[in-house]
Amino acid sequence: MDTTPPKVATAEPGAEARPLRNAILHKLTYDLGKSRLGARDRDWFIATALAVRDRIVDRWIDQTRASYEVGAKQVYYLSLEFLIGRLLRDNVSNLLLMDEVKAALEDLGVSFEALREAEPDAALGNGGLGRLAACFMESMATLSIPAFGYGIRYDHGLFRQLIRDGKQREYPETWLDFGNPWEFARPEIAHEIGFGGTVEAVPISEARVRHVWKPAETVQAVAYDTPIVGWRGSHVNTLRLWSARAADPLRLDAFNRGDFLGALAEQVRQESISKLLYPSDETPAGQELRLRQEYFFTSAALQDLVRRHLRVHGDLRSLPERVAVQLNDTHPAIAVAELMRILIDLHDLPWDEAWQATRGTIAYTNHTLLPEALESWPVPLMERLLPRHMQLIYLINALHLDDVRQRFPGNDALLSAVSLIEEGHGRRVRMGHLAFVGSHKVNGVSALHSDLLKKTVFSDFNRIAPGRITNKTNGITFRRWLQQSNPALTSLLVEAVGPAVLDDEKALEKLRPLADDAAFRERFAAVKRANKEALAKLVKERLYLQLDTRAIFDVQIKRIHEYKRQLLNVLEAVALYDEIRSQPTRSWVPRVKILAGKAAASYHRAKLIIKLAHDVARVVNSDPTVRNLLKVVFLPNYNVSLAELIVPAADLSEQISTAGMEASGTGNMKFALNGALTIGTLDGANVEIKEHVGDENIFIFGLTTEEVAEHRGKGWRGESAVSRSRRLEEALEQIEKGVFSPDDPDRYKELVAGLRGDDWFMVAADFDSYFTAQRDVDARWREPDRWWRSAVLNTANVGWFSSDRAIAEYAEEIWNVPVRRG
């Protein structure tokens, strides 16, 4: 094996092309067993990925070993979701091998772009939460923080969305069909995960018993490791995903009797744990299998890190000094009880020491205030599936409530508010409370969200544990969301402010003066135009629709959810359509509304909104009086790769959630970085984006969080907004009458009735304000100098939203680990 150290940033360009070419060919021949002539793009992709992976392995092994040797503190990021997307461009680019790989492939007569697109998206997540985990993994490697990501290696990631007849259809996603060249299977790294059974108290002395959990069944968690390369290949970490393997693959007795299905039944049942990612965004699936998934990966992660810690340090009491465990939302919250079980039952630590070690190690990130999304599990289910954990949770709760009782005597309301157990019809374990009590820090993901955490869901906890809630505003990795997805803009930035922008997000600020430079603005606009051309080409290929790239590309891409208010956007399209038809000779600013996103399969309303978008699109796009002034486009199967294409082509970024409901958003950051102006509410990180880009470079509209709460408190009815707005009234009437759904005029009756009724998401309430803000957008577009000045200032001013900044804050304030750039 080649053991020479891998190439570093200073090597002359081109030096690696020849050996890479040979390595790719070697992989194709000897790992895939294919000839050059018979190889397809997919084969070339796998051969190239394997050759690139070889360049990663040496430093990965060296650095991992070195971090153990010096006893460096390890960060463990536990997440039920990692929405990674493709890795080829990420890895090649972070290794600084792009020119060499392209040259090597060219020499072989293969197009890099073609094989890049042969890589399936790793869609092991639903949306923002999973994408955050992926960005954080890349930033931790970039900042040389020794870290593991722990999650589940789902056989099937997020469903593939097809649109038939304007309706979403879900199909299983099959990313592993042709193998995954990035991962290393580790069949020898396997942990036993127990479920069910009983707990026995076994006396170990006159004074103590040990609790022994005898699970009714055990499943093996098998490790699959993917190296995660930081920028400039500075550091390589591990994403370790667990796959379920049945302890006994086959019941031979049954098979020999001829009962083939019965022989396999147990295996199928056990291995179903890692079969499928739940397509539930924001709401828990509420199913036993989901709880099994959560415990499965959390237990595997903790067993794994405890074993590693013991091997390196020998004593579990030092856990908090050497290990930081970050819980990405409550999905891994059972970690609190599982770590206690491991420390007490398996390693004989006394309760107090175990508790100190647990709380010193764990920290928890909250991602939502939506009450329906706060996880809780029925006590009977927990008792049946995790009997020992349920005992420990009762004990943790008793001590926690004793402490509160002592410090706040006579406050029963407070006690029941902060209890880990929700009483009332059907007792449940509140996972958010368990995570809070077992963590030394709890963070929200934007300034507004963290503030609301303190005032709403965790207000009582904030009283009993002041200072534990902190804020860590989300970020995105600029490598993927600028350098790789928008190479033309990146080149322009490097030319304008120097190559430091590739390494330091603060260097973007040097762009500010250029916002007033007409020649620079023109070049900035030209990059955007070229990106729009590329997107228009894709739309033409996929939807047979011709777009005018002189139009504003107005983009809303994200999960389809009522609180994200795609409906508000579509209503605006309907209203604009009306106005264009009623005043066809007025000078209108041409617009292309681009939407993409998936709805949870069981979310009827969200699917209806997708259907409405298509119904409106069909009518608008085929009406000759509208000419090219308005187009509505819905691009199917939104995923990371599609986002990488759309974001650089956007002029306007729609971030229009009902105020107080979007925890942070990260899509908003991607767009601003790529020079799109935001139209948005004062919600999530939009508030901070506004502060960074400046009030005059963003279009803010709508009710504030307080006003939304006030409206709801006073029994708001959408009808009162409708009766005040001719424009809204007309738009709603048309939809109600079936103008867009002549085949089924009543299709949207219920949807519109909701807007006239309690209008929970304030769509009617915010409509006029939104429409007016959109006309402000039109006015700005008519003044290209001002538009592009704002666009440049967006890019210049959002460096702070880099996930490097976010991770550096976690490192300093939560994990207590050093960071190093380069």
Ligand SMILES: *Cc1c(COP(=O)(O)O)cnc(C)c1O
């Ligand atoms: C960034 C991203 C998200 C999150 O988008 P929001 O607008 O913040 O909801 C979801 N899905 C994908 C594929 C993304 O890239």
